[in-house]
Amino acid sequence: MKQYPLCFQRFFRDLENDCANDLIVYLEYDPVDEANREKVFYQLISCVLRKYLDQGMLKDEQEYTSKYPNFRDVIKKCFSSQLKISSKTEVEEFLTSGGMGDIYKGKYYLYEGSRVWNPCIIKIARHHDIENYQHQQFTTHGHSLDFEQAQKDLSDRFFREVNITNKIGQPWGVQAYEAGWVSGRARNGVFLCLEFIDGLNFKQFHEKLQEQSGASLSVGAICELIAQVAEAMQRFHNFIIHRDIKPQNLMVVLRGGDGHRFARVIDFGIAKYVEADSSVFHNISESFNINDIENAKRENCFRGTPDYAPPEQFFDSVGVDCLVDLYALGCTMFELLDVSNAPPFYGQGFSSISGTRDLAALQKLHEQGLPEVKFRHKDNPKVRQVLKKMTAPNPMLRYQNAARLLEDLAPLRNHEQLAQAVKAVAENGEYKNPDAKRSWSIKSLLGR
Helix, strand or coil, rough: CCCCHHHHHHHHHHCCCCCCCHHHHHCCCCCHHHEEEEEHHHHHHHHHHHHHHHHCCCCCCCHHHHHHHHHHHHHHHHHHCCCCCCCCEEEEEEEEEEEEEEEEEEECCCCCCCCCEEEEEEECCCCHHHHHHHHHHHHHHHCCCHHHHHHHHHHHHHHHHHHHHHHCCCECCCCCEEEEHHHHCCCHEEEEEEEECCEEEHHHHHHHHHHHHCCCHHHHHHHHHHHHHHHHHHCCCEEECCCCCCCCHEEEEECCCCCCCCCCCCCCCCEEHHHHHHHHCCCCCCCCCCCCCCHHHHHHCCCCHHHCCCCCHHHCCCCCHHHHHHHHHHHHHHHHCCCCCCCCCCCCCCCCCCCCCCCCHHHHHHHHHCCCCCCCCCCCHHHHHHHHHHHHCCCHHCCCCCCHHHHHHHHCHHHHHHHHHHHHHHHCCCCCCCCCCCCCCCCHCCCC
């Protein structure tokens, strides 16, 4: 405040007179330099919140984010303390926004009225998030929903996440604590409360390692990560098929784990129950019925992420088996290994008319087989062979279960190299890829 006296003097005067209508104006009085604009805006919006909250005249958060889109995250941080989720879930701070709403860190109390709590992650999908979900279903998956159906679809995904993750257990997944309507009202949106994991998804982890150390994961470390996911699949393939394995749905635990198992599988929102074991879920959530006729009709539309889906998933998302997860894990492995840092058909399969993904075109690309992976360093024929078998377009030529994949990965995986990479990212330290051998050029021999 001392640094920008004119800004705050005029703001407090106008706030007192109820005429502080445009907060951007006050940033221009001194003016506030670019580096401090978000910090000063936070102070301004906080004062507005306190005054009008006491008077019962506070506008909805959405009105402020619409008016000041450049300060959206600042506003959400300021409003986070006002969110009321449920009697057992408490919001502490805004973290980021995802594909299906906002993500917060908070506390989950073991029972109502308890003083004992676990740190948690809270996903909240509000009215506009549900509208975005509607749009996503049409542009990515080829089917449209009305608003009420989209709301139900999203809430079903959240309830399903609770059901499945609690059956999978540790240390393969992330525990889901509860899901429901925000403050018990459907019009306030739907929420999902998850165990807090101090980590990053596979894509974020690899990108941060490259940015921080200028080095990519070694092939042995990548094989270790993939093997740990395959071990999780051995567990959950007994009762569900994930159907959306990709780097964004796989977590690397940086701190707080057991020091051995770093990979966790998340987001079981579109998982398919294995019929033989689906009965174990019938009494967990009355709001979700896997045999619902309307859901089954919509399930015939594509479910998954096109860049990581095998050919058979495009025309029959209901009849798929565990082989689709093994294929998607292969596409994830490709992305970690390849110099592009991208999925196999990134940038391809877009409709020239609408600019959206063309599912028929992407299916044909996957039917042709993945392009040859380009290793960052020395070629590895054994890894190439495993990858080719994981992503065979013909399901009969693929690994038939995770156990067979683990047998071939066993001599290729390197836990020590992965542990070193995790430690480097967690502690902001250095990581040297052992695959990057020194070039024996004349200059290096001469010590230049």
